[in-house]
Amino acid sequence: MYAKITQKTEKKTKRNLITEMAETVVSFLLSQLSTLLLDEGRLSGRLGKDIQEIKAELGYMIAFLRVAETKQEDDPRLQEWIRQVREAAYDTEDVLDEFMLRFDCNRRPDGYIGAFRRIFASMKNLRARHRIASEVQQIKKRTAAIFERQQRYKFEYGITDQTSEGHDAPNNISWRINRDEALLVEEAKLVGIDGPKRLLISQLLDSRSQLKVVSVLGMGGLGKTTLIRRVYEDTEIIREFELRAWVTVSQTLCQVEELIKDLIEQFCREIFKKSTRPEISYMKSYGLKIYLKELLQDKRYLIVLDDVWDTDIWNNIKFALPEGGDYGNRVVLTTRKNNVASAPHFDSHGYLHKMEPLSFEESWTLFCKRTFAEDQCCPAHLKNVCESILGKCEGLPLAIVVISGFLTLKDKKNLNEWEMVRRGLGAELEGSGKLDRIKNILSLSYNELPYYLRTCLLYLSIFPEDYPIPCSSLTSLWVAERFVQSKGGMILEEVAQEYLRELINRSLIQVTDECEDGLPLKCRIHDLLREILVSKSRELNIMTISNTAGNSSRCPESDEKVRRLVIHSFVADGNSSLLQLHGECNCFKHLRSLITFGSIQSSLSKSYINKILCRGGSRRLLKILDLRNSQLDEIPVEVFNLIHLRCLCLRSTRLEVVPKAIGKLENLEILDLAETRVSELPKDILKLQKLRQLLAFNRAGYTKDYMVGGIKAPYRIGGLQSLLCLYIIDADSDNTEVREIGKLTKLRMLGITNLRREDGRELCSSLEKLKSLIGLEVSSIHRDEVIDLDQCASSSLSSSLRFLRRLFLWGRLEKLPQWIPSLRGLTRVKLCWSEMEDDPLESFEHLPNLSGLYLTQAYRGEGLRFRAGGFLKLKRLSLRKSRGMKWVRVEEGAMPNLQALRLTDLKLMEELPGGIQHLTKLRLVSLNNMSGNLIEKLVRGDGDEGISQERRKIAHVPQVKIANYINTDNKWQVCYL
Template sequence: MAEIAVSFLIDQLKPLLQKEARLLGGVREEVVPIKDELDRMKAFLRVADAKEKDDKQLQVLVEQLREVAYDTEDVLDEFMLRLAHHHGGGFYGFLHKIACSIKSLKARHQIASKLRKIKARFDNISKSLEPFRNIEQGSSSAVIGDTWSDGRGDALLIEEGQLVGIEEPKKQLIGWLLDNDSPLKVVSVVGMGGLGKTTLVKKVFENEQVKAQFQSHAWITVSQSFNMVELLKSMIKQLYGGALPQRMETTNDNELKEVIKEFLREQRYVVVLDDVWSIGAWDGIKHIFPNNNCGSCVIVTTRILDVAKASCLESLDYIYEMKVLSDEQSWTLFYKKTFKDKTCPSHLENISREILRKCGGLPLAIVVLGGVLALKDTSRIDEWMMVQRNLGGELEDNDKLERIKKIFSLSYFDLPYYLKICFLYLCIFPEDHEIEKGQVIRLWAAEGFAQEKERKLAEEVAEGYFNELLNRSLIQVMEKQYVGGPKRCRIHDLLRDFIISKSRELNIVTLASGKAILCPQKVRRLALHNSSRNVEENKCFERLRSLLVVGEVEGLDNSSVSSILRGASKLLTVLDLRGVSLETFPPEVSELVLLRYLSLRNTNVKFIPGSIGKLRNLETLDLKYALVTELPIEIGKLRKLRYLVADYLVVVPVEIGNLSFLQKLRSISAGEVNGNIIMREVGKLTQLKSLNILGLKTEDGKILCSSLEKLGNLRTLLVCAQERGKWNEFELLDLKTLSSGPPLLQKLHLRGHLEETPHWIASLHSLVSVNLRGSKLRDDHLLQWLQDLPNLQVMVFQLDAYVGEELCFKAGGFKSLKYLSLFVLKELRWVRFEQGAMLHLEELKIGRCDLMGYPFGIEHLTNLRSIELDEVDKLKPQNLSDRDRDDAWDDNKLAHIPHRDIWSCHRT
């Protein structure tokens, strides 16, 4: 598995050779031949990685090549570390510069010598690889597809009585197929491997009603390595109901496509394309299906969401996303497979449920594990406990579980190298850990997995990688947000076990979870999960690049962290100490001059020393939930900083304007003394995408407006006026001098008293979410301007943001709105929805508002899925008759809403 290491090293060398030519003087001529050799090896390795498991000699050579690639990376970073010196001013600075130049020459000579030795190692490995270079060129995924069976044929033979949780999806798919629409319909079923897509579609395909509806039927398994000619011949055999006509045995694919198209032109047909892996595969076959207005249908199963979307573009998006089984469904299926519908022995119930939890509702895993356990003696609890404890290892060692591993391997080997390393890196997160998308993106960028290209920032490239893993159903969404896609995700437990195994094999990440660490000779990335035991001063960490604390780790404090850092490499680029019991900033951190990522989130650190100015390569500084209230002036030296986040009011120095690459800045204080200067400096941060400013004084509003007009890249803006000392009392927020809002703004949060509705809100055509707090607006200009914004999906009014008695949402307005929240609007009495308003509203929350009745016209909100009314006083209004009061609180108005949460608070 050297392809990842070699390809990653090539990616590191390209910008180094392009941008650091001056620094590489005397070394560059040693680097270029290494890169050229790596380029020659790359294509070969893509196939060799899949073949090496069958050839021990090849396996050893590939492993050696991976280690040389890692050593090359280390040598080059060591060179950059030795050049990372700083010069003072004056005469002593001049002498220091001369001394450093002498040292630099010596460093170049030493590094050049090391690189020559590395080149010789590459040459020796290359010669040894010559006998293997006749390996047939092709993708590793094709090799896997040809040699491994993923049990797809078995899935087609399962009796329907053995299945669980299939009725609802089967009913929905059959309903789509039997719909009398005349145009050709494409239905896509999408989800991760093992969810039962093939099994479900087969039962739909074999349904008697479906059979009777269509004249012609064909089931084609596409797979990763399909042969178009053979695929078309198989389809013709099925459509013609017999052997392939002899005249077609030597026909090319275009002629075969024409034969199929002509045959189907007069037919009402249903064709299943099972296991489609790429849009290219769909594009290559889709034209054989004529739209003959006979109500024909094509069903596609795929693991990749983009394939599902591409196939359904012209058929009203009939996409069914497979879901994991519920806990109840999982237990039912487990019973069927493990105990053959007999009672589970009481002494095995807890163990069974723990094993079942590991399956995460994945039908394939439940079926396979159930089959393994069915063969074990139910009286031998030790055998069951062994499976429970070592389930991850069981994937590698148990032949019966090989099928699960193969399913995951198909998806893994289909990834390009840059997604493979990103995917394997996700094993740093513990089991059941909710993964924050933003954290992952910044880590990938800091690790160098994602780099700037084609005018995209590294973080933008990393976000594309994350979305691609989502698209391939390798990451499960836990929490969605309306702006920026999914916020929190997770990895299926068994899939995580698979990537831990691969990561260990490739020395991508070493995990420490309280047990003795099984270290490779050189640990490159270390993730601590439960304990720091056996970690301090470990000699394996001399080449450590990343140290990450994930979850609650016992025994870590300032002393232990300092001990680890003293024994670790100075090449460290990622240091994530979130949640560690730190009281002070570890002094050793300031010496890590190659550090790109530093997180002190959720620590007790209160003071950031001026020595942080040494970290000239720092890109991320995460102080969220730490106790830092002020940053030193040296923060202005961190010219590469892109992400600076704190959760409390943090006073920043006026030097903040030096950070011209900053993309995210939150939450800074406008300051009591230099607020006007700081607001002016913010205008220099033209790369900002996210800005939070707290404690803004009224008199600084105009200067802030002037700066905001220069921030053309801004996507998120939160401005909070200075509080008066009460929870919901704010100073005047003066933003009326802003001529127009940032054109790309998507999220707007304003906290403070607005004398009038800012007119520039009407120009925010990219706005997706607006949140107003304490605005005390009375006029209806706000709704008039907001209702016409084309992309607005979320609207929140809080703490007297609106102080009128009635909110009326007009017909035709808020066409994209999905979420509306009204909270603590003490003057509000009536909410009214005209017919045709908010046609796509899905969630409505109204809390602690003295409403006189349910919202008028709520029956018009036909897409509403959830309503939450908090502290509703159904005894009001006292001035209405009983009949009018009953009408105001008529529960029948809410009958069409699936989820209703009404909390009454009757007052006396």
Template structure:
């Protein structure tokens, strides 16, 4: 991990030495020595990084190198601030001659260089003490580690499901669905890492359970919980499931009011609620009276590490306790082989070593998946596996199973490539049970300088490969995917987070402000605030702070001011993330952070951005999503390094009911000069767009991967088409007309972006653009308010080989839709909404073979459900919202000659609609 710091430092050294050396008379030799010494250290660090966990002395040496590299980088950046005002390297170098005119300034630089040189000499002496070990390591060099590309979602959550849970799952489902009207608590108890949450999730998502209960909700309690937040989350889940508006003012209600809402909602309903990871009796008592006993057969599932707590809770409510045991040797071996050998048998010459390694995993699914994930990347040689077996033997000789598991997981951590270790440790910035947004994590890594640029790849693409490496090793889990199959969010297993926080604290990687009773280091470089800074924390010095991330709805302004005051202005800050905090005005301190690369004020109440934003000329990401900002000053054009410009607001309450649910921002003319932009969301095309000038500017942004254009006028369509032909890297295109009836004319695109994966068009279309059938990489298509007439829109879409999600909302005014045989072979999600002229839908055999979810919303369909729906054998969920009563009545299983037989094979059928201003929904079966 020290190599990251050195690598970043060396990248900054080059321009400093090449151009400033004439200004550093008397310091040139020292500066050259510093760079050379760091370069010599780099090769050794690659070996030391893989060995430091077994040698405390070496670990200290590596930490010294890392701190020296950081301090040297701080010194360089501070001198740039003092001498060059940091207006970019080129401008800086031209201005240095004008600013450094005194012997005093030169003396300061020379003095700093001598101090750093002296420090490195001392560190180098430590290097000599390890030179013999280095040579021995070189002579017996480790076999080359085979690095595999992503092999799918090889995650703990899915793999642990596949073995050893058939019996507990069957038993739990039987308890949940038994014919007893009393409210019961079913507890699943066992030590951490046994897979309690995995098993519970598998039961929770089972079709039998989904059919049996009318309402469901999942709450992760954890050791330190806030009852109000959990109750609010439960209310959101329950109301969202049935499409009912969340009661106003929930976020400001006290605990008793929130409990009252839940209790009233669940009365006379059969529900199942999960309380995951309950630690003590206090947590249970915080919830126990929230759930009504309506004698409807409702159930509460509770997972805990405390068997006594499980017995108490289940005994109090006539329930059951399932003591989850480790996997049997047979199941352990099955899981181990599936992950390690990708489904193939274990080679006979490795079986003895494999079983020896597996035996010490003690049947713990988390440990088995972690160590087998490690082995899957190794050369299948006895020498390599014997080395791993030998290391494990030293680590697993204890009786403390949690400690043993942590050591196994730590071994997987230490075996990570150097460029992944720091990225993985960085996850400790997030609070417990936090859903980690995919793009937020990538942008944080990039801003921190953790991602190494590679030829032919953007740094974001390199960061994605880092994530794939962590996924392949089952170190992070995919929590949610988007409609186009891309990963939306991740989670970290509880045990892994404990390990990461501990290691991060030991190595002074990140300081979490919510940690109590923990001494603060002398230098804090990355600060994650989960709570307000306490008085004892205020004594810490933040003059070297590089990143500040604040979580939760707290007073970010006071925290920023406090840290800035203590840190002498935070002049070295490169990352500031205040997402979701209570911020209404732009902090004046921010424009002084000249090194800032990422600024996120997402989900704050910010209304305006000052012209002084132009001072942040190193800014790469400006995230203002879900704020009240609607215009950016022209000074934004000074930010020539900007890669992600995100500014839009979505009103979720209006998504299905109003065309104008999405607002963007007024972009300054000349935005095409921001040539590094990769994401631009969302610009309003009707502002100062004389003769399509603004849209012509978009065509200059040839690095764009995603663009969203709002309020497009018909006459600007051809100009936009001309620009789109220049955006060869575009992957996501969203275009919305200025009014619902305004025509979107994109037909003149002769060469569409071949990388396009997502297409969203909102507005009147005379016909689908002719280029769509040739866009073979399209994964998701959304057509809203298109109002296509007399032309079947399916013809242009049915042969797209990668199309997985299709939404047609108010987009077709014809009476018939036919899904032809063999069409839409990879479609998984289909939404037909607001098609009020649609009389019938026919699905021919072998059409949409992989469809999993079908939603019909406010469609005419007076006679019957889609004809041929019985052919959709893989359909998992059918949603019928605001559909005609005559159609719904034909689904009655007791109606002779009805349509029940057509949908009886579908695990979940949901019927709902609006009545008296409220959403009411129910499960048909």
């Protein structure tokens, strides 16, 4: 019976994935069409009407797709229909871009020369116009034929035109995979579960008498259900709670009425030893809540809500629970979504437990128990390959158990069989059926996403395995790819950040590095989830990934339409044939994005780009060109013909000069020249009126103690009115650049260097006009040059910069500008080489949101005192190179949330900060190149227990790191206490 149900569920799942993937593509195209029809006035006559008709037909198809997913048949005809919808969508976008490329009359110059060119172009483009109109007609015929097939499916499958309501909500995942994580209880219970189990039991049985909600958060497959089932069935829990009930929410269609009925039925069986009365089945939501509340009155109960996807579930359930009472009632909630886990804790006492992956030792134990059941020991000749396979699981219990079960069928004497599994793990997840259990669980979170988030998540498959993904680069690419939809009152970059937060909230993206205020800096995805996303992306033809290292090279087929090409590595050996194949095939005619990762030799880069971009005019439709970390020393001339290019990234290349031809890229929105050798931008950059981000700083003369070098911007840089980010430019000798900055009223991030004292007034005047600024970095022309930013009315400047979150100042400050303490939104402040006479702490201690403070040679005094009640939100503190500083004092009640303290090059300090023991949340103390006496006091033992007095002050700190220079070669000796 279970096998039949499983087979039926798998068919549903496969069909649903196909329809949802097609919906993603079609919906994305619709948003593209809408933008084009609203913003561009160049679609005229019959061609514009044809495009609108295509849009209408595709809109009807999406309504069908949302209903079709509820059908159970796994019909290959439906899959072919979906494929045709997808290709029609992509080809329509191609035709639109080709139209814009051919007939963009706004690019023609005025005057006699312009008139001549327009006449010549119109004669030249008559044939092209006819061809494009013909292609639109062909697409219309294709969509009409697809529509006719849709009608046939509607008849065969009984599908109505009604669009499924709330498709993006979890209500429509009721047919999805039944939760089988609980089936793993017997297999996983002995590994890595005892500690969390004891912790959760202690939370449930604590002395708190009010209702308490315990949330368990984690990605799919971490074993949340397994853990809670063990807790739920523990004898101590059974003894303490009079009533218990367990509801798997995803099996109740997420309908509150059904959920409450399930709870009532379980409680009635425990109270009355029988099922509920018949009239319960006719009750509505309000009556059911009253009944449940009366049933639980004066009783101690435990309720488990497993696999909750929506905060509305708790918001409805809490009104059905008795108010007041001192019985120590408990509710346990498991979820993959952070906002769901946090929701109950706003209005009730609670505890949030984040599930962690198994350690390698725990993973190895579980793996061996399942794979080598006889002696639970891995044969020596299989150890390396097993460790490699286990590394893919990344501590995910579900993956370990399922893959172990798969490996038990392999010949333990045949190493080649095991190597084939290791190499083909991605293919196994793609659809062999053998590892469907993992794929189904990990895909569940993806399936629940709205279509716009699915596209953004799929895009993460461009990054290589274990690649630290910069969040800013990711969101910028989303914007450039037009994956981000406009939202009232928000710029696209803000919407993209909201998308990222939502994917993090759903446990699909893991944050690996973040700012003090919680903003993510870098992220990653689980290896197995990445394999699934790569598979889906390939099926959707969202991207083609080419790994050109060794034998894993993949060249697109000659008849394949490559939309996005991602190259993960490029080595010299054995690539000549690959370049030839890539250049000769016609697969790049529809290319939209070219992205590279890893180091690429200069000669190979030029040859490769030439072969991709120079054969066929349609290849000029490229929109994303990201060649970061390649060894390019110049921009290939072919790039300047890419009129549709929105993003050009040459970060960390050897580029020294930006040609004047850059002005041809009129649709460019992102120009990333960070960490190159470029020192000056041509005046033609001013033609890029759509430019939103200009990142152009160099490493020339850079040291870790001073700001990176800026570049010289052209005269009248203020003409780039669309700029949101300008980082970093040099201030010129006559204040022109400083004055021009005030014209960039949309700026969110500004970095300016080489500032002189006399530039201060002009800079303050410009800053008053930048009312949307979030980040500001200012550097003087050299360390001893004074930065004078106190030449404007304090109230005026603090009002203009009320949204400022990050402030970095590099250079001398005679005094701290008066407007800075009024910036209540500041979360991060860095002062370098300020050399102030006055204590800077008094200006910062009452900033309500300050979470990071970094002071490098900022104060000339002998000591700093952190007063009680100050720095309430501070999490990270760094004090460096204050030559006269001898002591630091921390009063009780100061910095109550400090987590990391770094002290560097404070040679006169011979004791740890006084009162450091009051910092109870401190997790890291880092001491770098400090006084030898202080280090000796920490390391040597002089007490009864062999622990020095200084060491006792930080006994509560989990990690203490000491690093000192050991010789003149500036080599470090690092030790941990």
